[in-house]
Amino acid sequence: MTQIPLVSHQRFAGTVDRIGQGSTSVKVADQAWNRIAGKQLEDLAFRAVREISHYLRPDHLASLRGILDDAEASANDHFVALDLLSNAVVSSREVLPMCQDTGTIIVHARRGHRVITDGKDRQWIARGVQRAFADLDLRYSQLHPLTTWTEENTGTNLPAQIHIELEEGSDYELLIMAKGGGSANKSFLFQQNRSVLDPERMLDFLREKIAEIGTSACPPYHLAVVIGGTSAEECLTTAKLASAHHLDHLPTKPGPQSWSLRDPDFEQELLRMTRELGFGAQFGGRYFCHDVRVIRMPRHNGSLPIAVAVSCSADRQIECRIDADGAWIERLEHQPEKYLPSDRHRNGQARNINLDQPMDSLLAELAECELGERLSLNGTLVVARDLVHAELRSLIERGEELPDWFKNHPVYYAGPSRTPEGYATGSFGPTTAGRMDSYVPIFQPLGGSMITLAKGNRSADVAASCGEHGGFYLGTVGGPAARLAQDCIVDSRVIDFEDFGMEAARAITVKDLPAFVVINDHGDDFYQRARKASLGARIPVGTSGGR
Structure with a gap:
């Protein structure tokens, strides 16, 4: 047989x-x-x-x-x-x-x-x-x-x-x-049941879950959705392979070649849906995704795993x-x-922002900007990410004060690759903002993290803290790390936590570094505004979802 x-x-x-x-x-x-x-x-x-x-x-x-x-x-x-x-x-x-x-x-x-x-x-x-x-x-x-x-x-x-x-x-x-990490962290598994095996219900379910991916993993994405699977891990593995276009050969109808099928029609339906989300290629528009792959797999009759995965701009x-x-x-x-x-x-004008001014003046200038406005940053940023933020929280818990460098400058969440000979830095794009979300409400009342710069969407807690303390979150383009190193970063030097290696705290001098106002000092959030406009009052379908 x-x-x-x-x-x-x-x-x-x-x-x-x-x-x-x-x-x-x-x-x-x-x-x-x-x-x-x-x-x-x-x-x-x-x-x-x-x-x-x-x-x-x-x-x-x-x-x-x-x-x-x-x-x-x-x-x-x-x-x-x-x-x-x-x-x-x-x-x-x-x-x-x-x-x-x-x-x-x-x-x-x-x-x-x-x-x-x-x-x-x-x-x-x-x-x-x-x-x-x-x-x-x-x-x-x-x-x-x-x-x-x-x-x-x-x-x-x-x-x-x-x-x-x-x-x-x-x-x-x-x-x-x-x-x-940004792309890998946007691989999700949802344990559902037969009730969502319907085109409209599945579309409603996926609309909510795909919107939750947000822009942290550097869209436009190659999006993969797998429905079914003999196990949770098989479902997730298949989604990762599909996002790499490794399974494009799968048949579209049952036959002796494979138990699993591709669904080109639903792929196009999902692609149309992603273009209505409003996120676009990171800062509003149509191109949240390049393309979509949908794989339907066999399943146990008491289980319906659904996996969502992306391949990012890299x-x-x-x-x-x-x-x-x-x-x-x-x-x-x-x-x-x-x-x-x-x-x-490059289409449109960007507002030039001088980063080398007192924090109060810089906050006042950003307060004049529109939500979603494009900026061109020039001057000094300090670089701090996961390890530095954890150490600064420990410092506060010991009753000590935040260092002046953390309070006097905008904070760029990033960690460079190794510096080639003759360059100021290695590739130096932003890391995912959301990993530092829990620190913002701790630091802002103490004068730190008043302006942060990274990629992707942030939590409601960050927006609320910015609204309460007059802070801002600026998003920059996720993906062009080599171009930023070559064209935008003039100087980079370690200023603290040198033993953290690529996660050491740094001061960098930037010129014409692009950024967008994502969260303002009123707590308004560009991505939440886009998502609400898309989802409206939709009620997600599915009775046992979770991740």
Whole structure:
């Protein structure tokens, strides 16, 4: 009896480049088997990480150009798309990675049953990942526990997440991804039931859940929705693979190829819905998503897991394989400049803001700005993120005062990649604002965090605190970290907590750094206004949702 696979596999059919020798053929029981050396896996992983740190797929870049060519896109959609394309050009010089969060490396591999290795496949792949992070100007982001409550950076960006399946055949195929924290944190699982298996109810349910993703993971997104699954983890894994377009080959009707199906019609329905949310490409408009993938999977009759996942503007994945003819990698776009328009003028005027003025004067100037207004920041920012904020809270709990540098300057939530020789800094885009939300109501009454700068939406508590204490949250474009390092950051120096490494407190000098007024001193929130306009008084459907 033929076994139908849960999710069918298809060999990558796109354009590939040969980068090395193939496997060695050996005879085993009168069958041709392929021997693959561990060094081949290491070299393939190294090259893949280098590629995805600096280059993007042609389809992704073409989609960004499509936003620029769309007369119905908002001015802010155009602004973000142009910034992201410009960032791709800077990154393609292989000095500054496209995103400062160079990610957790995730490997999803299929090893043919007639492949011979030394059995240390994961170690060899991990060695290639480690070599890439050591040799390139990337960022070490992985922490390992010392106790349940304490941890330290591994200093290698290991461990990588490596999953290897056995398949029929004699090839070794790998999908290699780099997932930053912002994108990974927007993978959600909802345990639902049969009541939402209806087009209208499902659309209502997903409208609410997709809106909750917000802009923290750097849209425009490649959005994936998986309905069903034999387990929660299978549902989530499938969503991650679908967001990388790894499952585009799935059939649209039941058949012997696969138990799971794609639903192109509902994909288009969801894409239309995302364009009505109002978030746009981060600061209002239509382009919250590039595209949508919907996968329907088998399920236990008492369960209905639903997973939602995104691939962000740093759409970093690459298909690879080793076969008898060579080692191959997917061809990413090495000339992204061809997607730039001839007219690269940024639409609209931005208000120039001098950051090197007393905090009271700076707050008064921001009070004159409209919600959603575009700004151009010039002067000094201090940089502080998770570790520094936790230490400052401990300082307050000990009865000490916040340092002057934290009270006298706007705070940029960020952590750079390593600084290349001859540059003021490594890639230095914003991190997710929401991770620091709990600190704002603590610091603002004491004169800290009066102006914060980061990416994405924030909680109602932050808006309320800004309204009570006269603070502001400014959003900047998430994604163009290489361009910001090259064009906007003039100087960077550590000013406190030097032992925190890339999370040390810094002072940076910026010129023409773009920002938008997201929360003002009245507590008005740009994203909440957009969401309310979209959702209105809708009541979410579904009886047992949660995450």
